Amino acid sequence: MKVSNFRTEQTLKKFTEKCVSCRLCFKECEVLSGLNLSPATIAEILLTRDQFSIDFIEAIQKCSLCGLCSHNCPLGLYPNELMMAARELLVSGQTVDSDDYRVLQVDHEHHIFSLYRKTWQIEYQKLHRKQSPVLFFPGCTLSSYAPRLTRTAYYWLQQQGMDIGLNEQCCGLPLESIGLFDRHLKYINRLEKEFSDAGVKQIVTACPNCFYHLQGKFAGIEVLSLYQLLVDAGIRVAAMDGPVTIHDSCPDRLSGQIGCSVRTLLDKNIQVEMIHHKESTICCGAGGLVSMVDPQLSNQRAATRLEEFQQSSTNYCVSACMGCVKRLESVHKELSADKSDNEKPLSQLQIIHILELVFNLRINHEELQQQLELMWQGEQGEQNIQLLTEDTEIQTVT
Incomplete structure (x- = not known):
């Protein structure tokens, strides 16, 4: 299959050149062991073939991207990076339809998290700041599903003397996980411009995915963990x-x-x-x-x-x-x-x-689950589904 993305091509070539097919990464990984193909073989297949078996495609999609495979690799390779590259290749080649993941395309105005907040009137407008040297970035799951905790954490940070604003957007990781690498990069660039315009120098994260995903993404901006700040404060x-x-x-x-x-x-x-x-x-x-x-x-x-x-x-x-x-x-x-x-x-x-x-x-997990189900039911559910269907253009991050 033709590889148009340089990053994807380099990742695939790295595994064909460095992986020795020892299969130690198979340990505790039902995806690799079930496929019974080493990372080197997977990379070779992706580079040389135009069509793939259903089992092969499903294995790529069923990878949890957890990285446990890398824990067992004696060469320090990260097969989960190979799986991410494989997803990009399958999506860009239209072997996998990215619309299957539509509710998690966070570069659209409407997705699972924004619609949940819209449906249940969860908003943080009063905590937004046009200018703030410190930004609390709680992550889309926490800000959507635990708004009281999110606001309480924000106010605690404020009490520590921080000139801080709040941003409830997603870090963009779902786009990368789907295989939408170009859209992910565009999304990150828009976040960077937004943060730069607001004079942000530090981002405080509450989500582990956000903490690691945003590291090194923005020039001159330090990414901090809320939990380390809590520890340092003696909590x-x-x-x-x-x-x-x-x-x-x-x-x-x-x-x-x-x-x-x-x-x-x-x-x-x-x-x-x-x-x-x-x-x-x-x-x-x-x-x-x-x-x-x-x-x-x-x-x-x-x-x-x-x-x-x-x-x-x-x-x-x-x-x-x-x-x-x-x-x-x-x-x-x-x-x-x-x-x-x-x-x-x-x-x-x-x-x-x-x-x-x-x-x-x-x-209140019972209430949370009920709200997740109700947001897709009745008239409100029809409206939410319509918003997902009609919202085909990538929106400007605001």
């Missing part, structure tokens, strides 16, 4: 009525910075690690936008993580990623309704965002 979560375990989000795998902050915030609590933790953490099920193409597989991955939570013999699983919390909580609720004879009933287990503990504000 500690009071001891709970039992031990806790921590779900590390996949983008934190390499540096572990956010996971370290979460563990420090919880250092008054007994902490029990799950089998997979820190650099060996596994996906919550939300990674790689897999739920858009295979919801059952996404649920299975979440169920695997919940099983490890259950095996940790703790009642509380704490994470800094709202996307992870939402995915795990949704599947946890489904499994709790089906099982009642476990050693520790699933209904007793709680998945908690670390900010819920820091600010003593709990998310």
Whole structure:
């Protein structure tokens, strides 16, 4: 297949030249092991063929992009980067229809997060600033699904003496994960201009994906983690009525910075690690936008993580990623309704965002799920679907 994107071509060539097909990346990866093709072979197929088998295409789409494969690579390669390049190639060659991911095309005015906020009248207009040296960038999941936590975190930062504004936009990672590399770059460039015009010098993130995705993207702008700021301010979560375990989000795998902050915030609590933790953490099920193409597989991955939570013999699983919390909580609720004879009933287990503990504000997951379902029903649902359908032009980020 003809490769028009230089970055994609370089990634594919890197794997054909450097991967020795040792297949150690197959360990704990059902996508690579199921496909039974080494990263070098995958790259070679993408470079030399014009058509691909259905199994091959589906494997690319079902990759969670979690990076666990890189944890086992003796050469320091990142097969998840290969999968991202493969997605770009499949989308640009129209082998995969990007409209299958329409609700997550965040460079449009209307997408799942903006429509959720619009439907339930969640807005942050009063917290926007035309000029602000510091910008709170909570991430699209937290700002949409946990507005009280988002505002409370903003006001805490303000109380620390920061001249700060708030921006509830997405970091653009979904576009890259879909394979829309050119649109992702355009989106990042527009964000950079917006931040530059506002005089932003520091961005404070609450989402691990945003923290890592925005690193190095904007000249002269430092990207900070809210959780490290909380640690530096001496914030500690009071001891709970039992031990806790921590779900590390996949983008934190390499540096572990956010996971370290979460563990420090919880250092008054007994902490029990799950089998997979820190650099060996596994996906919550939300990674790689897999739920858009295979919801059952996404649920299975979440169920695997919940099983490890259950095996940790703790009642509380704490994470800094709202996307992870939402995915795990949704599947946890489904499994709790089906099982009642476990050693520790699933209904007793709680998945908690670390900010819920820091600010003593709990998310009403039942209400959140109801609102997610209702936004696609009735007259309102018809309007939202129409907005998605009609909004075909990329909108200017404002």
